Amino acid sequence: MFRFIVHRLNFLKAIPLFALIYDSCLKIGVLLTTPEKLNWFDELESEILSWEGTSISLHKFGGTQFNYGQKEIGHLHSNGLLDILFNKQVKQELLVSGRAEVHHIFKKSGWISFYISTENDLANAKFLLKKAYQNMI
């Protein structure tokens, strides 16, 4: 469903608030199906906010955006899809090591995606965000 909306109905993101509302639907869906994920996302948010100079905001395409100063570290959609921008060399290393997948839309860019599906994935999500954060500071 998420894949279909993002790929086929991508034009809808131009409608003001649409992406945020869609992300709220994901939140409600997660609450009803896998509520434990919301605790993991909160834990991830607390972890990132404990790093110096970080803040969070709403991502323009829905989800939570993690920032360092004015720059985006990455963003987490409410279905557990984490997107982070690296340079292409780091991206390649992460793909080879199996820590990340190619971005769900921008396959040729430096963006990577990582699905948080289990509690064990949380450690890798923190690792990826920390790596992006350290590249910025």
Added chain:
Amino acid sequence: MKTPADKEFLGFLIPNVLIISIIAINRFLLQPESGGILVFSEFIILPILMGILAAWFWKDLKLSSKKLIWYSILNGFFAIVLSFFFLGEGTICLIIVSPLIFAFVTTGAFIGKEMFKKNKQTLNISFVSLLLAIFIVDSISDHHYENMVSDEIIIKATPDKIWKNVVAFDKINKPNDYWLFKAGMPSPMQTTVTGYKIGAGRKCIFSNGYTFDEKIVTYEENKNLTFDIVNQPKDPEIMGHIDIDRGQFLLQDNGDGTTTLVGNSWYKLQVFPTWYYDLWAESITRNVHLRVMEHIKLLSEE
């Protein structure tokens, strides 16, 4: 100094009282001539504002995401219950609107959570003012939407055998299979006529006893029965939400002993956004058509 429990409670109380009051004032005092048209911003902007306002009361409570979503759903549920008691909305309408309300209140709550974390008062006031401005402009704008729904079935009988069942038919005894009819939405039961000619009165009686009064405007035997709805019931499920204007049955002889029966309905929708509500209106109209047309098929093929 307010306790956390006070703040939690106020996050439910104030947004609900405020939003219901705004809708009531808009509907009954400022726009009584609109006949109760519910504009898109009442379903989108106001729930988002409700979420933002609730988030303001809850901003110091550090609610987990899980709790914030549950609270938002609960806030939406309270708004729906208040609409039932104070705005006279029907149960089925409220079931239809509830997914929108839950999603928009939740969106507002998370927007509010981020807004009040940053504490940029000018930006916050500007954003809320913008939403209110959209609501006001939308409320005073003209809203008009008409649609026609068409369905057809094949009946193994000639038009002359089908015609009398099209004009009027006895009680439908078949159990409902459409989920909204099963949930309590009235379904068509019987049709009566005062005569088989143009100008004759026709009544479409629904399962809860409500009646649509109709007048035959085209009577071409074995071909075309068109009727205008001259009076529709004051049912809270439809009153002020949809006006059924006209109905029509067309019979097309297929030349092989079968007939294609086409059912058409024209209606005006008075709830917006239509991209959401017309999905429901089309689905309900289609299922009204099919229930009647399948009954006509059953009677005609006997």
